[in-house]
Amino acid sequence: MNEKKSRNTDKNKAKAGSFDIRSDTLPDHIAKRALTSGHFPYTEKMKRKPYEKQLRALQIELVRMLASVKKNGERVVIVLEGRDAAGKGGAINRLTAHLNPRSAHVVALTKPTETEQGQFYFQRYLSEMPTRGQIAIFDRSWYNRGAVEPVFGFCTPQETLHFLAETPNVEAMLARDNIRLIKIFLTIGREMQMKRLHARWHDPLARWKLSDIDFKAIEKWDDYSHAYDAMLAATDTQDAPWTIIRANDKRRARLEVIRHILLSLDYEGKDAKALDTADAQIVLNAQTYLTDGGEPET
Numbered sequence: 001m002n003e004k005k006s007r008n009t010d011k012n013k014a015k016a017g018s019f020d021i022r023s024d025t026l027p028d029h030i031a032k033r034a035l036t037s038g039h040f041p042y043t044e045k046m047k048r049k050p051y052e053k054q055l056r057a058l059q060i061e062l063v064r065m066l067a068s069v070k071k072n073g074e075r076v077v078i079v080l081e082g083r084d085a086a087g088k089g090g091a092i093n094r095l096t097a098h099l100n101p102r103s104a105h106v107v108a109l110t111k112p113t114e115t116e117q118g119q120f121y122f123q124r125y126l127s128e129m130p131t132r133g134q135i136a137i138f139d140r141s142w143y144n145r146g147a148v149e150p151v152f153g154f155c156t157p158q159e160t161l162h163f164l165a166e167t168p169n170v171e172a173m174l175a176r177d178n179i180r181l182i183k184i185f186l187t188i189g190r191e192m193q194m195k196r197l198h199a200r201w202h203d204p205l206a207r208w209k210l211s212d213i214d215f216k217a218i219e220k221w222d223d224y225s226h227a228y229d230a231m232l233a234a235t236d237t238q239d240a241p242w243t244i245i246r247a248n249d250k251r252r253a254r255l256e257v258i259r260h261i262l263l264s265l266d267y268e269g270k271d272a273k274a275l276d277t278a279d280a281q282i283v284l285n286a287q288t289y290l291t292d293g294g295e296p297e298t
Helices: 003-014 026-034 048-072 090-097 141-146 148-151 155-174 190-201 222-237 250-264 286-292
Strands: 076-084 104-107 134-139 178-187 244-245 284-285
Touching: 003 076, 026 048, 026 190, 048 090, 048 134, 048 250, 076 090, 076 190, 090 104, 090 134, 141 148, 141 222, 148 155, 155 178, 155 222, 178 250, 222 244, 222 284, 222 286, 244 250, 244 286, 284 286
Parallel strands: 076 134, 076 178, 104 134, 178 244
Antiparallel strands: 244 284
């Protein structure tokens, strides 16, 4: 992690001491900083009407894209990774809302069984690769070994290093077999993560989303940051590049996830006007993100 990112982390860490996910109220200093935390560039959330208008146009494009994938027998893999509470589930819900589940399915694997633990690490993920005319969307993926597992000691340092060295080879193999691989990483500021985890705890319909790992996400923020930096640096390749989306505003993030997927693929009937262009303030390539965190100088 570069010096500037470390300074920002230290400032945030100092302000996190009073945070308790079970507290009835969220501390004011966290609530006030949440949206702009992590140097998110917007001071207001996107309004509902323009969001819904853009979302509908992009979802129509998704239907066209899937029809083209089916017609031409293509295979597409979308990997969605990110920090805890970054909005992966919400983005996937909007992505798949109007797609035929027979042709676009979500892969969200539970922890490996004893048998799977003894297999080739990538084996259970490779078995989920799509057949011709299908899209597979991974809600977390083989990249568990890049961050969650090493941060919590679920694998050895040697296993993580081996994973980081071999992942580009595995993904290059998929590319050579004409599987189109799109990798997206959602990042949020620390205070925004606190706010969202706090909201989940106090929402009886959302509390189920919290795991033991989520409860420790805040205190392990720095460990995750180091792990994510190493993961992105080692696995951002020409065959399978990473795209980082700053996701403090869920609406903007959802639109950019869908937009990036559509801009990454060639398909029949593509409407460039509906797609528009990516929001360069929140959509970054891995090199930019790792060089300066995508953050302006303070």
